[in-house]
Amino acid sequence: MSHVEDYPGVVQCCPAAHGGPGSTGGPCRGQGMSAQPAIDAFGNDMATLQKDWGTLTPAARTARLQSLVDTQATNNNFPAPRITTPSDLGPGRNGELRFSGWQVAINPGLMNASTLSRQQAEQLGDTLYHETRHAEQWFLMARRDADAGLTAPQIQSQLSVPPRVAQAAVANPIPATDARRGCADAMYNSVYGTNAAARNATLGDLGTKGASLASANQALAQATAARDTLAATPGTTAQALAGANNLVNSTYATATAQYNSFQTTYAAYRALPEEADAWDAGTRAAAAVKSAFGPRGP
């Protein structure tokens, strides 16, 4: 997961993107990790971890996060993903479910920081809960495949999940009558079923348009700086200043167009069933962490 603000240059322009389409959580809300008691318990544990953070080594911090994930996995009946801190998450990305290895990758920068502020704890809690929720979703899809009669090797191949995850799904298929089947169907249709091609296109566009927006914002910043330098330079002619202003205006128009295009794709991304659900759970987890801290002292 990363936030829209993670795209360079976007931070000033679109805080309203949070809570966008699909933020109600869809057919999975209240089930499994999305149940409020599970979220509240997680919030309490994250608040405790925040207090202990400075006394822990990075390895011990990872172990504590693993323990939080293990608790959620045990209580909600899915194989626990491994917490890893790889170096290749990419700039600005806080976390990522890598379902092929059944791993939740967390930005090592977060783990190596010697202190964790309350706000950072909320952010880390959001990320960890969001990505672990994706693991729960993927396991629901594997259980759906198991109900359809797929063997463990077939599930492993189709969903690109490890053998132990496929085997656990075969041992616990999710029948059509199960209360969570609607959620499993929605996830499956989005990721592997009828909407898979549209999902892949949306995710592909998100990266492409994010990069275009970053470039446009950079061009705007450069044009603005050049114009300001000219304006502050004695002897600058009115003609030169007008030319610089024109460049600012044209780059502003380009950046605005890129922003609008990106926002459309971002809204589509947030509306993907698996993302709407994970964003909903993660946002509520962050609120639970904040609540667990209680009111700030004087």
Added chain:
Amino acid sequence: MTRRPRRLATLCLASACVACQDAWPAPERFPKETSMTAPAHPVAFEAIAQRLLQSPPTASGLSQALGGPVVAPGDDVTLKLDAAPFTAVNISEFRGDVDLVFDLAPGPWVFRDVVAEPSTWSSGARLPHSGVLESTRTWTAPGRSITCVVRLEGEGPLATRAVTGQARCQVTAS
């Protein structure tokens, strides 16, 4: 008492050699010396996977297969690889599975630089949010399987897509 290896271990894989210095003694995990063996051709993932498939599916077994040390339970080890495009591998165990994370030399690399047979690898759904496509291939042998993962970005034919980040394998005992 543990035995300290005296020589650089070298593994020959298909068209090139993987040379690894033992990581002992702790805590100097990364080797101070490097092999001067310069592979004439890049080592493909398939060759490494085949080598690993012949080894005991434990962190120690796989480490030793790559010329590394015994790995204590709960510990991990990083070995230097002189086998372009791979420069190092970290080996760790998690609840019965062994994870290997390979560092790649600065690229750019495309998929066919890293694997010998792109058409035998499969790609499923993009990862959530990042849109990264992880291409995987699984090999099995009696009592174990190994799945390797290469992260790809961009569009177009799989073979020419850019490889991003690290590559990984997971070895599972069955």
